[in-house]
Amino acid sequence: MTTTFTTIQQLRATLQPLRQQQKIALVPTMGNLHAGHIELVKRAKAQADIVVVSIFVNPTQFGVGEDLDSYPRTLSVDTEKLVEVGADYIFAPSVAEMYPVMPPPTQVLAGAISQQLCGNSRPTHFDGVGLVVSKLFNIVQPDIAVFGQKDYQQLAIIRQLVRDLSYDIDIIGAPIVRAEDGLALSSRNQYLSAAERAIAPALHREVNRLATQLAQGEHLVASNEPEQLSMTQLQALIDETIARINATGFKVDYLEVKNQDLTEIADTTELATTTDLVIITAAWLGNARLLDNQEVSVAPKLR
Ligand code: PAF
16 A cells, blocks of 8 residues: 655654664655656665655755746656555655745755766756755655666765765665667656657767777777777767767757766876776757766777
8 A cells, every 4th residue: 555645744653663673765756757766666665665755846956947847746647656566655745844944044065076067057956956865864764765877966976975974774776767769768858849759869879879989999999099098089989979969959968978986087097997987968958958877887908
């Protein structure tokens, strides 16, 4: 049975007697659930006894002029999906329940990791995410929490939050769920027109092409370059990828290759010794700002 609570007090009172014996998982969402969210819930069910799904369109993570008002709110359809997948509790609070004072005077600052990538165009976004996720962690006190890897920067920030604020919570990152044509599932995909939806898989296709180039060193073989990829060559590959994506009709906000903890690759020497990198991008297509990413290992030497 799936029970919905709208108040912190009701949810806490229900979970309190259960937590001694049972493992609790939290899946934080903003609702408008798609197959990607349902995968998160399935992961949570596989690893815990009780699954709490929060549905809250969090105003503190939206900037001025962003889509807070138009963000789709679909609680009854979401509830049906969560009943079907077997979530135990839905927590769907009002804004007043979560934030008795707006804007909330207490802040969670995510620091340098949040002032790059999506943070360049959304400078306060991750502080808002950090605040609401901290509150959800304090309210639910889960043993584990499941987040999607599509929001790669968000996941890195949440891992940092758990480390820095000493939350005793295992953070599980769940792989991106894609449509058959490769488009990463996202609530914002519904902002795409039919014509844009047909273009949208180009983002993943080009990120994947870059990942293959880096992993196999094909680009360097073709141009008889020296054995090790240099930072300049890496940047040239990135620029070509951005140009190809833009040529399809997207407008790339950023596309970068970073260490998987989202620190910069310092130089060619580090590039030569690092194996765990991530290609991470955000791009506008019409009114939709789409995210994608792919972890990759650069070929240490060419074949
Ligand atoms: O990823 C999301 O849907 C949101 O950023 C989250 C983690 C639920 C916080 O509002």
